[in-house]
Amino acid sequence: MIAISAPVIGELEEKLVLEVLRSGRLAQGPMVERFEDDVRLVVGTRHAVAVANGTDALIASLLAHGIGAGDEVITSPFTFVATLNAILHVGATPRFVDIGSDFNLDPGQLSAAIGSATRAILPVHLFGCPADMSRIAAAIGDRDVVVVEDAAQSLGATAEGRPVGSFGTGCFSFYATKNVTTGEGGMVTTDDEDVAATLRVLRHQGQRGRYEYERPGFNLRMTELQAALGVAQMSRLPDIVASRRLNAGALTEGLAGIEGITLPSEPPGRTHVYHQYTIRVSSEARITRDRLAARLRGEGIECGVYYPRPVFDYACFAAEPRVGAPSTPAAAAAGREVLSLPVHPQLTEHDVSRIVEAMRSALA
Numbered sequence: 334m335i336a337i338s339a340p341v342i343g344e345l346e347e348k349l350v351l352e353v354l355r356s357g358r359l360a361q362g363p364m365v366e367r368f369e370d371d372v373r374l375v376v377g378t379r380h381a382v383a384v385a386n387g388t389d390a391l392i393a394s395l396l397a398h399g400i401g402a403g404d405e406v407i408t409s410p411f412t413f414v415a416t417l418n419a420i421l422h423v424g425a426t427p428r429f430v431d432i433g434s435d436f437n438l439d440p441g442q443l444s445a446a447i448g449s450a451t452r453a454i455l456p457v458h459l460f461g462c463p464a465d466m467s468r469i470a471a472a473i474g475d476r477d478v479v480v481v482e483d484a485a486q487s488l489g490a491t492a493e494g495r496p497v498g499s500f501g502t503g504c505f506s507f508y509a510t511k512n513v514t515t516g517e518g519g520m521v522t523t524d525d526e527d528v529a530a531t532l533r534v535l536r537h538q539g540q541r542g543r544y545e546y547e548r549p550g551f552n553l554r555m556t557e558l559q560a561a562l563g564v565a566q567m568s569r570l571p572d573i574v575a576s577r578r579l580n581a582g583a584l585t586e587g588l589a590g591i592e593g594i595t596l597p598s599e600p601p602g603r604t605h606v607y608h609q610y611t612i613r614v615s616s617e618a619r620i621t622r623d624r625l626a627a628r629l630r631g632e633g634i635e636c637g638v639y640y641p642r643p644v645f646d647y648a649c650f651a652a653e654p655r656v657g658a659p660s661t662p663a664a665a666a667a668g669r670e671v672l673s674l675p676v677h678p679q680l681t682e683h684d685v686s687r688i689v690e691a692m693r694s695a696l697a
């Protein structure tokens with residue numbers, strides 16, 4: 334079986350986790366600080382605040398910017414549900430701007446969507462491809478709107494030479510399938526001193542100092558064990574990114590020219606880190622997307638549909654008055670056509686050839 338994701342875990346991870354186990358200090362401590370420094374340096378922000386997972390990173394970021402009831406947050410309809418859950422849990426109202434051909438929020442539709450209640454734009458850098466941040470900034474102009482980036486899938490990606498997570502407040506996930514993983518884990522990056530301080534207070538039960546409660550908080554702390562994995566993984570980030578890009582290049586070469594298939598591409602000025610290698614299967618293809626997926630799985634090749642529908646298009650959200658019934662036809666069409674193929678660093682050349690051959694024989 335060729336898995337759709339596989340973590341790269343080696344001796345360094347084992348060594349650092351063992352170090353933590355032997356240190357006797359298991360929760361938030363020096364290893365978490367080391368991990369924060371490693372992420373801060375890659376993203377290029379003044380602060381990085383580790384939290385328990387990427388969903389918490391989003392929730393805490395919105396709260397740290399003072400976003401809540403009555404505020405509108407504009408985001409992409411084509412994302413993992415955590416993006417929407419975070420907006421709803423802080424009490425804000427989600428507004429959706431449809432996607433472009435890069436699967437990300439279309440900046441061309443953004444300016445008209447920004448209204449007097451808009452407090453934040455929450456672009457999602459989906460599949461490892463950065464959103465078009467310069468056009469998003471241009472659409473915002475001088476309006477008093479913050480940018481909170483859902484960079485859960487895109488650590489190490491850049492737009493016009495600038496790392497994702499440095500355009501506003503960056504939210505990362507280190508879930509088991511992510512390019513860099515701590516099993517579960519998250520991080521917020523920011524240049525804003527006050528936002529960073531508020532995040533640290535929120536993370537630690539609302540305390541600034543011991544028993545100095547400032548506001549109702551949470552327990553969002555990361556363990557030293559997670560951070561040990563994170564430190565080891567961060568040392569591999571350049572190799573992980575290079576390997577994913579190499580595999581993506583080989584897939585693109587092997588799959589070029591198949592009728593009805595659109596391959597992922599790297600928009601000019603942006604570096605894609607290929608968290609997913611996501612193709613589109615249109616009605617011109619020889620078989621349907623779902624039959625192709627079944628056929629690949631039958632041949633031992635895992636593949637995934639991320640995501641089958643716009644994130645709001647479920648009964649539980651339709652019943653929520655803050656969501657309502659938005660219309661985002663491009664996201665709905667993507668949901669019908671997308672298929673993600675394995676691209677992770679554990680793939681061998683032989684695996685890539687097997688994927689290409691299986692695709693060609695199903696579609697040629």
Ligand SMILES: Cc1ncc(COP(=O)(O)O)c(C=O)c1O
Nearest residue numbers: 386387388413415485506507508
């Ligand atoms: C786009 C996106 N946003 C948010 C999250 C939430 O991260 P986590 O699973 O660490 O809570 C994920 C990953 O799962 C994601 O892919």
